[in-house]
Structure formats: structure tokens, C-alpha cells
Amino acid sequence: MDELLSVIYELTVKMENCLIQEDFVEFDLLLNKREIMMTRVEAEKYEHLDFHYSLSDVRLLKEIYRIDKRLNPLLKGNISKTQASLTQIKKSKQISKSYQPFIQQTNGVFLDKKK
Template identity: 40%
Template sequence: MDKLIETIFGITLEMNRNLKEGNFEEFEKLLIDRNLLMSKIDDLKNRQTNFEYSSKAQQLLTDILTIDQLMGPQVEKSLIETKALLNQIKRQKQVSKQYNPYNKQTNGVFLDSKR
């Protein structure tokens, strides 16, 4: 159990580093891996009656929670920035369509098929 919690702590540190670097794809992969490990711990905990974490595990879980709380505002900020960029791209696309609805053909030949 302690090994799994140590692994989760390591993954959480990597997630924090990737978030600060802006590597969101790796952040998402690590988040999925961490979620799988957490579900394994939940399964192990549910199988045992009167389960209690060791003092080392409790300290690691506290540290993980602290790091998660620090990452929350960073993730929210990145999400807001991404939404703003998507809205800006959408507006630019709409403006572009209004000013240039179609391209006029400036060169070419018209062939009349009736003659």
C-alpha cells in the first residue's frame, strides 16, 4: 500500500512539473495513471476491515493533497486561457467569412456547351 502511495506522490510531482511547463498532454496521461492507482488503493482498502493508513502514508497523502490544491488554480487559469483562445479563433473565423464569403475567380475560360 505504501509503495502505491509513494508512486502516486511521484506522479503528482511530475504532474505539477508538466503543468508549470505547459505540457498538458503529458499532464493528462499522468492524471489518468494516478487515477488508476487511486482506484487500486480504494479496492485494497475496501477489502480489508478496519483499515488504517500508516503514518508515512498519511504524511504522503497530506503532501499530495497540498500539491493538488496548488495545481487547481493553475489548471483553472489554463482552462480559462484556452477557452478565450478558442473564442478568439471562432470570432476571427466568423469575421473572415463575413468579409470574404466566397473567392471571385479572376482568371479562367467560360465554355458554352450549347454551341
């Protein structure tokens, strides 16, 4: 169990570094790996009916939890930035589409009409 939890801890630390460096592809890969490792920990817990975490495991789990709590605001901030960027791109596309037919005109008068 110690080995699995230490791998989860290392993956969590790497995830934090990826978020700070804004390497979201690597973050996603690490998140998937961590989920697999957590599933293995859960499976091992259910295999042994009288399973209890050792003191070192508990300390490691608390540290993982603390790092994970630091990741939440970073992740939410990046999601907000992404949503704002997507909204801006959507508005730009709408504006571009509304004026696109007039770009092909070579002569004439352009009248902008409010709806």
C-alpha cells in the same frame, strides 16, 4: 499501500512540473495513471475491513493533497487561457466567413451594410 501512495505522490509531482512547462498531453497521461493508482488504493482499502493508514501514509497523503491544491489555480488559469483563445478563434472564423464571398470578386464595389 506505501508503494501505491509513493507512486501517486511521484505522479502528482510530475503533473505539477508538466503544468508549469505547459505540457498538457503528458499531464493528461499522468492524470489517467494517477486515477488508476487511486482506484487500486480504494480497492485495497475495501478488501481489508479493518484497514487504517499508517502515520507515514497520512503524511504522504497530506503532501499529495497540498500539491494538488497548488495545481488547481494553475489548471484553472490554463483553462481560462484556452477558453479565451477558442473565443478569439471563433470570432476570427466568423469574420472570415462573412467576407469570404467578396474575396473571389475581381471587379466591382464593396458595400458594407449594418444589420
